[in-house]
Amino acid sequence: MTDRLWDEYEEGFLELLRIPSVYDEKTASKEMPFGRYSHDALLYMKKVLENEGFSVTMYDDAVISAEYGDGPDDERIDIVSHLDVVEPGEGWTYPPFAAVKKDGRIIARGSQDMKSGAWLTFLALKHLKNTGYVPNRKLRLVYGSDEERTMDDMKTYVRHAGLPSFAFTPDSQFPLITGEKGALMWVMEGDMPSTLLSMDAGIQCNVIPPHAEAVIRTDDLKKVKSVISSFSCDAVCEKVPEGIRITVGGIPAHASMPESGHSATSDLLRIISEVTEDPLIRRLYCFFSDPYGKNGGMYRDIPPMGRLTLNPGIMKVSNGMLFSQIDCRYPYGVSSEELTEVFRKAFPELVITLPYDDPPTLVDGSSPFVAALKTAYEKITGKKCRENISGGVSYSKVFGNCVNFGSVPEDEPFLAHRTDESAGISGLKQSLSIYIEALIRLSQV
Numbered sequence: 001m002t003d004r005l006w007d008e009y010e011e012g013f014l015e016l017l018r019i020p021s022v023y024d025e026k027t028a029s030k031e032m033p034f035g036r037y038s039h040d041a042l043l044y045m046k047k048v049l050e051n052e053g054f055s056v057t058m059y060d061d062a063v064i065s066a067e068y069g070d071g072p073d074d075e076r077i078d079i080v081s082h083l084d085v086v087e088p089g090e091g092w093t094y095p096p097f098a099a100v101k102k103d104g105r106i107i108a109r110g111s112q113d114m115k116s117g118a119w120l121t122f123l124a125l126k127h128l129k130n131t132g133y134v135p136n137r138k139l140r141l142v143y144g145s146d147e148e149r150t151m152d153d154m155k156t157y158v159r160h161a162g163l164p165s166f167a168f169t170p171d172s173q174f175p176l177i178t179g180e181k182g183a184l185m186w187v188m189e190g191d192m193p194s195t196l197l198s199m200d201a202g203i204q205c206n207v208i209p210p211h212a213e214a215v216i217r218t219d220d221l222k223k224v225k226s227v228i229s230s231f232s233c234d235a236v237c238e239k240v241p242e243g244i245r246i247t248v249g250g251i252p253a254h255a256s257m258p259e260s261g262h263s264a265t266s267d268l269l270r271i272i273s274e275v276t277e278d279p280l281i282r283r284l285y286c287f288f289s290d291p292y293g294k295n296g297g298m299y300r301d302i303p304p305m306g307r308l309t310l311n312p313g314i315m316k317v318s319n320g321m322l323f324s325q326i327d328c329r330y331p332y333g334v335s336s337e338e339l340t341e342v343f344r345k346a347f348p349e350l351v352i353t354l355p356y357d358d359p360p361t362l363v364d365g366s367s368p369f370v371a372a373l374k375t376a377y378e379k380i381t382g383k384k385c386r387e388n389i390s391g392g393v394s395y396s397k398v399f400g401n402c403v404n405f406g407s408v409p410e411d412e413p414f415l416a417h418r419t420d421e422s423a424g425i426s427g428l429k430q431s432l433s434i435y436i437e438a439l440i441r442l443s444q445v
Contacts, residue, residue, distance in 0.1 A: 002432045005123055006425075012048060013119045017099040017108040019044060021084050023149055033062050034084065034153070038145040041083035045118070045143050052126050054141075059160050062153040065142045068125055069135035069443065076138035077369075077442050078167040079125070080154070080395045080402065081118035082147030085110040087203045089210045089252050091419045104425050111423040113416035117170025117407035118143060120428065124435035135443030140164070147171075147395060148206070150356070154398045166369040166442070167402035170435070171394045173414045175377050175385040177404035178370065179362035181256070181305050181329040183393040184336050186343060188324040190350035192317050195276045197242050201265040203252070205313035205325040206393070207417045208261035208291075210252035212268040214317070216276060217243045227274045233267040246271055254417040255311040255327040256391025258291030261418070265312050280349070287346055288312045288326075297342050298328075305331030305360060305389045308339075322350070329391040332360045358397040368445045373405050376438035380430065383410075392416075405438065407431045 024035025032039040039061065046056050046064050054066035067076070088096035088109040096109040110116075125141055144153040185205055194217065201212030218224070221237065224244050228235045234249035248268045253261025269285035272278075287296040293310045300308040314325040330339060336357045344352050363370065365387050374385035396402040408414055409427040 002429050002436070005127060006429050006432055009119075009123055013115070014099040014101075014106070016041065016044060016083075016115050016119060017106070017110055018097050020097045021110070021145070022087055023084060023146065031061055033060070034146040034149075038084040042143065042145045045083060045122075049122065049141070053129070059157050062146065063142060063144045063157040065140050065157070065161070067138055067140035068129050069138045071136065071138045073138065074162060075165045076140050078140050078142050078164040078399070078402075079121045079439075080142045080144070080167050080169045080399065081121060081171065082114060082144045082153075082395065083118060084145050084148050085113065085115070086148050086207055086417050089203050089207070089419060091210070093420050096421075101425075105422040106425065107420055107422040109421055111421050112408050112414065113421065114171040114407070116423050116428060116431070120407050120432050121170055121435050123432055124439050127436055128439060133440065135439070137165070137443045137445070139439055139443055144395065148204070151395065151398055154395050158398060163399060163401070165401075166367070166445075167395075167399045168373065168405045169395045169402060170405060170407040170431075172390060172392060172404035172406065173408040173412075174381075174406045174410045174431070174434070175383070176370070176373060176387050177390045178365050178387045179305060179389045180360065180393060180396055180404075181308075181331050181389070181391045182336065182360040183356075183358045183397070184328050184330070184339075184354060185356040186326040186328065186340070187353045187355055188322065188326060188347065188350050190322050190347075192320055192322045193276070193278045193280060194320065195278055196272060196281065196317055199268075199315060199317035201268060201315040202313045205327045206255040206311070207313055208250065208253045208255060208258060208263050208311055209265040209313065209315075210250045210261075210419070211248070212250070212264035212315070213245060213247040214268055214272060215240060215242050215245045216272060218275065219243065224271070224275055227271055231267070231270060233271075234264075235267060235271060252418050254392060255313060256309055256329045256393075257414070258309055258311065260414075263288075263291070263311070265315050283346065296346055298339060300331060300334045302331040302333035307331070308334070309391055329393075330360070332362070358393060361396055361400065363401060363403050369442060370403060372441035372445055373403070373438050376441050377405075377434055380434045380437055406434060
């Protein structure tokens with residue numbers, strides 16, 4: 001049954017993946033608050049839902065919703081997805097928005113994070129509607145368009161619609177995530193040494209930098225080459241009129257999963273600090289060289305959430321001024337104020353601010369809604385549904401009483417924010433079965 005349903009609507013999913021729904025500041029406006037491309041994805045999903053007979057509500061051109069079933073609005077279940085994606089970066093085997101099918105997988109930015117979850121939950125609710133199943137609660141699909149940056153879209157939705165009785169977001173890996181570490185972003189600014197003429201590293205704050213380059217004031221190409229050759233890193237250098245340009249490659253991954261990637265920024269800082277022997281750059285390298293904060297006095301490993309992670313996602317130097325955005329995921333048991341104090345003491349000459357801070361969240365695992373999801377998962381897969389903690393940031397932060405439930409199978413690699421992100425078609429079909437069962441059981445709580 002789910003095989004036929006998926007096969008019938010697979011092309012629609014590919015079309016959604018082909019929309020490059022990255023935030024675009026140049027086209028942002030009142031009508032398109034996060035730019036043209038994320039808005040295009042929102043309008044595409046609106047059209048799909050309306051073609052299937054759903055009535056769609058739009059919230060400030062940032063969020064849409066469609067629902068099935070009756071009941072008090074504050075007792076509804078929200079299924080919350082985002083249609084925006086992070087920048088694809090370089091090095092893809094196929095164009096990142098071509099949605100190529102190969103060897104039983106679909107390769108595209110957003111194929112896991114998280115257009116698959118958005119599409120599968122739509123198909124699950126469509127199935128219930130078309131088969132005439134009558135839920136005991138209102139089930140509402142909610143689609144946002146700026147989760148990867150500010151989540152202001154979903155904050156707007158909650159202001160208008162209020163909070164549901166329970167929510168889940170299919171924005172992770174099965175089986176179940178009941179808690180998320182805190183997430184913050186620091187901005188670091190200030191004067192840089194004159195030996196560092198320019199720097200451009202990273203693509204997004206919550207992505208481990210896959211690329212970094214800098215121009216330093218020196219003509220000693222032999223020394224730079226010697227330093228690079230002494231380190232195990234993907235780096236090249238060349239003479240330019242101003243000095244020497246150093247270009248470094250890394251491996252992108254989600255900022256909360258440093259074990260899955262490798263920071264080009266860290267390697268670049270190491271090279272520059274060795275060549276220039278500048279004390280500030282040495283401290284920057286040392287502070288960020290360990291993604292768990294060991295070398296900066298930030299290391300925290302607190303059960304049940306585990307280790308803090310630290311990622312200098314964006315680092316730019318121009319006209320002698322530094323601008324950097326640093327991503328940090330932190331567990332219960334440490335505060336953002338405490339961590340910010342450690343950071344400022346390490347760099348007293350720089351200005352460090354905290355424009356974004358979402359504290360840790362944890363949902364009661366004994367909730368009947370959580371039990372319904374567990375039962376659905378175990379019935380379809382035959383596997384035990386474990387509760388996990390995530391370093392990722394999802395719409396759960398906005399809703400509170402919200403968990404992450406799929407859509408990536410637990411035996412598949414989690415490729416969010418990585419080059420050649422892809423989703424296995426057989427896994428998508430199984431996830432669809434899980435969601436159909438889950439919606440039925442949630443509606444009966």
